[in-house]
Amino acid sequence: MVINVCVGSACHLKGSYNIISKFEDLIKEYGLDDKVVVKAAFCLGQCTKAVSVKIDDGPISSVNEDNIIDFFKANVLKEA
Numbered sequence: 001m002v003i004n005v006c007v008g009s010a011c012h013l014k015g016s017y018n019i020i021s022k023f024e025d026l027i028k029e030y031g032l033d034d035k036v037v038v039k040a041a042f043c044l045g046q047c048t049k050a051v052s053v054k055i056d057d058g059p060i061s062s063v064n065e066d067n068i069i070d071f072f073k074a075n076v077l078k079e080a
């Protein structure tokens with residue numbers, strides 16, 4: 001599974017790099033290193049959703065520091 005985190009300018013301003021490192025922490029915490037990777041992506045075209053996150057070829061979600069844990073549990077833990 002690939003978690004694509006947008007690092008385009010709008011998303012970058014909203015803290016893409018924090019989101020990437022949070023995802024990396026969560027992946028380690030749940031021992032998913034061999035199943036899930038986090039990648040930086042160019043603008044995903046939905047800047048109003050910053051920070052935009054797309055798992056594999058799925059829909060684009062809006063992720064922030066408040067919802068990242070719920071997002072991770074619902075979309076990564078369940079599927080990985």
Ligand code: FES
Binds near residue numbers: 048
């Ligand atoms: S900058 Fe992230 S979707 Fe455009």
